[in-house]
Amino acid sequence: MSAELQIAAKMIELVRELAGRSAEAEVTVRHDALALTRFANSAIHQNMAEATTGVRLRLHLDGRTASGSSTLTGADGLRSLVERTIAAARVTPPDPSWAGLTRPAALHISAGHPGSGERSGLEFGFDEATARATPGERAERVRAFVDAAEGLETAGYCRTGYVSAAFANTAGQAVEGRTAEAAMDGIARTGGADGVARLATSRLAELDGAVLGARAAVKARAAAEPAELPPGHYEVVLEPTAVADLLQNFAVFGFNGKSWAQKQSFAELGAEQFDPSITIVDDPLGSRGEPAPGLPFDDEGTPARSLVLVREGVTRAVTHDRTSAAETGAESTGHGSSTSRSWGPFASHLRLEAGPVSSPGGGDGSPVIAESARPLVARMRRGLLVTDLWYTRVLDPKTLVVTGLTRNGVWLVEDGEIVRPVSNLRFTQSYPQALSPGRVLGIGAESVLLPDSWSRGRYAAPALHLASWNITGNASG
Template sequence: MTADIVRSGVELELAARVVELVREIAGPAADAEVMVRHDAEALTRFANSAIHQNVAEATTTIRLRLHLDGRTASSSTTVIEPAGLRGLVERTVTAVRLSPPDTTWPGLTPPTPLHGHAGYHGSGPRSGLDFGFDEATARATPAERAERVRDFVRAAEGLETAGYCRTAYTSAAFANSAGQAVEGRTAEAAMDGIARLAGADGVARLAGGRIADLDGAVLGARAAAKARAAQDPVELPPGKYEVVLEPEAVADLLDNFATFGFNGRAFAQKQSFAELEADQFDPAVTIVDEPLGSREEPAPGLPFDSEGTPRESLVLVRDGVTKAVAHDRASAADAGTTSTGHASPASRSWGPMASHMRLEAAPSSTESPLPPAAAASPIAESARPLVARMRRGLLITDLWYTRVLDQKALIITGLTRNGVWLIEDGEITRPVSNMRFTQSYPQALSRGAVLGIGSESVLLPDRWSGTRYAAPALHLASWNLTGNASG
């Protein structure tokens, strides 16, 4: 269904047609950029250990941004017939003439080829269609998602379960009146589920570019092991604790770094902690935005942004030194630099944000490996070596309901979730009740504060937006826990 659209060039033809209509209706002086996206998402949800919903949606959206006589306006439509395209252009021309002057207009992206990536094996020009795309994921059926749900439920062995398995596909094209014309497509699969026993929850989630990589049985067993190990928790007093954060919790750090820290608009307005070329993190920390994916983890985004700027890997932090922030054309002009390919329909209002953040894992240890974990272990495999080295501290599975208290310092408050355990001499001794924390995320990863990083990154889905984070486990010297479950 959807894969045939991009092969026939329909999106790119539609984008070019809208550009021509702008020239016809508004004249050659108008700057126009057009993004045509076909998004198809399917979701299989389960609760009480049974599938209760299977939904699918497919929408083609055409978004036009027009700059004319020093003014800018945007509009969109889902009507792709000729009358709908003409109506889109006419509405936008009317709107632009009523808009206030736009002194921040950064101009159009010039004709620029797409970048390559590690997953490209051809010898010819790199098309946006070559970027790690998995046809089987794009065409996944309800039965394939249901198989993974069934395996998750069975692996939980009688515990109450709930969650979802989703697949998504996007094909898109961009064209502007300066001559830029690019196209691409991407597919993703993700699973997120909990197992519950006597009020205690365990979680397992995973994202990827291939539905074949989602093993419902492995995820279900992991969630169930956490729920069983979380029975009869004790309360600990508030204070600063040494912690191991599992990848699910680390993903929240990356999410807030992307939204508030490495945001080019926040940086230009001096609302971000980021200081370029400053030692703001421990030397063990390297953070990269990887929109094109990799050969090992082909879960890419589109190879261009909503302004038609080609995307490529962007090193945000290297060896503890902040090297870059994400920019669209407007924030780049404010900062006196160039766009990094992070424009979105909302970026002029909310700022450009990285959406494929990776905290680089540590090199594999040369020490003797730990024996394989028991199936009932609540400790994620990637966190086990870090836990084994901890004398006394906490293992934290997940963070949620996180909110910013101080954007400049990126002080966050939130709650632990889905399993906390007291670790003594490298072993779990007791489950711990959920606790509130108040912590500066950059400070938690500052020089000397990172005691270890796991040797494997786990690709995790964002809870809301489809953004992906590649996160290893983290061993941190201090995490500020400010309250417990009873208050």
């Protein structure tokens, strides 16, 4: 039994002692460790590490629900947390939406892991070397990135971290798990033109700073002296770094069970909303044989599992916690979190399935183009190759119309060849419409794991060839 599970069990004992046997309670204990090595002007300027253990209690007492949290894990701190949460529950309005507790259930292991099936232990492909990575190991990758840029100005970060967590409730559910991750994100710059490379992984050993630095430098050099293009609808190839933004917005706004229940989501279960080539899966357990990117349970103790959201263009599911599931007559999909009752449950490990393997068939062999995007660019008559999207904001959540900017390299392509770099562009585009039937002209044959800039989540994204992307402004306005 892990230290976290021991704390969770102690909390349940205290709840029964202080609130009585009729109280319903759930406890999540998380030990979060994050280490970050940041660099700018081609030199490391910050190395930091933090590790905290937090305890979160949610209590349902006499029809009322209250939550509390603490980082004090000693006997006095735990008792104080229970007492404070009981006091809060007694003055809280009744909670008619309380969905009850998760019943005891074993955790799942993806078929990609040895011994797949069900279990309740810790090991889900956890990489100890990543969890215990040193500043020196991260600095080696930063040095490799900087050296590979061959004199260009560079900036970015290399991070490692792990989570060890446990959950227990008064219904008898008790589970534990841990996960580790590493990520690198960096740019190279020359003459005001930027190139980017980023990668997420469950094993630090798989981060090659030299490969990433060289990729960023090639893009920066090729993006110099861009021309302007007028607004309009353009055929585009979005590289994986840009596609990750689509997946993030689909997760937060589109497949969010609370938004769906409130009719604020585009999702229509059973409808052919996407091109038949599109399949989107939430995969917190890592079904491709890699260590699991997420914990094997959510903050309500529901076992995590692979969830197909879109299969061959048909929307099949949205993500639920216990509250949104009860409201809609569904079952929790294991997406409960400390904020899901307020903000809704959303996925953080989406994978857009890659397309079939295909040959480039000639075309531009420029190293500017991501490998999986080459066959897509080779088939483009006239359009844009887009590296990255940023500063994206949702204008209409129901149709998921998003506005944002391109970043870190855009190029005009004619007859499968890069013609010239283009200055950054503003777009206003419905993401579901861009991937609707007939509008997806191709999908790259390889998915790239990319870090979520806001959380420990990650997205597996291939390149996408789309028939139309709505450009609404350029560098001049």
